[in-house]
Amino acid sequence: MLLKQKRKINISAASEWDAGRESGWKHGYHVGTCEALIQKIPRSASVLRSLRVLYVRAGLRGPFPDMDQAVTDALRGMVSELIIASPPDNLIDLASRRRPDLVLVLHGTQVPVHQIKGIRSIGIKTAIWLVDEPYVTDVTTVIAPQYEWLFTHELAAIPMYRQLGCQVHYLPLAVNPAVYKPKYVPAHYQSDICFIGNAFHNRVRLIDRIAPALALRDTRIIGLFWKRLKRYKSLSKGIRISWISSEEAASYYNGAKIVINIHRSHDDKVHNKNSRNLPGLSINPRTYEIAAAGAFQLTDVRQDLSDFYVPGTELETYSSPNELADKIAYFLQNEQKRNQIALRGFIKTLEQHTYEKRLSQLLQIVFPS
Structure with missing residues (x-):
């Protein structure tokens, strides 16, 4: 009786091991296929623009630090100079000293509107990318009109911002492929x-x-x-x-x-x-x-x-x-x-x-x- 039980346990363990090995092989094959496909995707060369951009982080927790990282990683390969700031910084002083071609703000709910008004008053372009619509429109409808350019990922918000007099553009969200990528996992x-x-x-x-x-x-x-x-x-x-x-x-x-x-x-x-x-x-x-x-x-x-x-x-x-x-x-x-x-x-x-x-x-x- 004891021998039969041991045999059952051994067979069960072997079966689980085989299933795990097969699953691991299939996962590895899929990751390998993805990696091979990456090599075949045509890579368009980034155009390096002769621009100085002051980027202002969202200044919030949750998904926003990763979005900030994705934006700054992308901008570094696209503009000649990137300056990074946070909402508590004296943005008017920073902009007046560095004279960026553009101040770009992500989300913007933590940036005091007087800072943006001050930056615009010294002739510097300002833009905001709203990335959490429509869930915070009670806040964003107050801050958005202060910017020269408004970008939102939410289709439903565009008519609303136009009614507020904003120069609004539809800019969908995206992904950072350096973080979200096929990989082997335990x-x-x-x-x-x-x-x-x-x-x-x-x-x-x-x-x-x-x-x-x-x-x-x-x-x-x-x-x-x-x-x-x-x-x-x-x-x-x-x-x-x-x-x-x-x-x-x-x-x-x-x-x-x-x-x-x-x-x-x-x-x-x-x-x-x-x-x-x-x-x-x-x-x-x-x-x-x-x-x-x-x-x-x-x-x-x-x-x-x-x-x-x-x-x-x-x-x-x-x-x-x-x-x-x-x-x-x-x-x-x-x-x-x-x-x-x-x-x-x-x-x-x-x-x-x-x-x-x-x-x-x-x-x-x-x-x-």
Whole structure:
């Protein structure tokens, strides 16, 4: 009897080892394919402009330090001189001493408007890139008119800013491919299904609806406030309640067979400052980040999604909890199709959706050649 039990344990352990080895081989093959594709993507040489740019960081935690890093990394290869400042700095004094061709501010909610007025009064161009719309429009509608150029990633916000007299331009979000990229990851980052993001109420409702299906799989949910789930107990072993770095998020994306993307709701009265109830029509940065990691993505639909990716070809979409659960089940069983879609989304992202591409557009608008 004891011998039979030992045999069963040995067979089980061997089976798990074989499954792990096969999974590791497949993951390595996918990463290798992505790396080979990178070499085939034509690299357009960055045009170095003879410009001095003063860049003002967002000055906030959360995703903003990574955005700041992505913008500064891109600008360094695009302008002859880059000066970096933070919202508490005396920006008027700095601008008057260094005389930049442009003061570019990210997000801008921490920058006192009198600083921007002062900079404009000495004849220096100012621009702001709003990257958290429509969730803070109660604040941004006050600060945005102080800038000469306004760039926003949110389609729904453009008519509003035009009514305020702003010179507004649509500039979508992007990805930093130096951070979000295909890579080999250890087993503790690997999963069947992964979602990264805070537990806004629309996300909680969706995850609760599909929790029975998620509980049957190796599911990872990472972010703040996830104890709000009604079905928290059934998913708790895969929930990590914390903020994680972009590098670690990229590791989870690389290790997941399916990454779910759930856009934040525009009408969340608890977390938003959007009293105009402006809808969210534009895709979030995670759309690009998941794709840049070479991961397969299942996302809800925003109006401008098809302007950037071809649904069903470069990523997959869902419009209801039932459709999401059905597509999770389907694509977990169809690895080849899953990987083909992920590879096409990966190529599209590197070719068209980097911060370098977006900032090139911005500089062309402010300094037309």
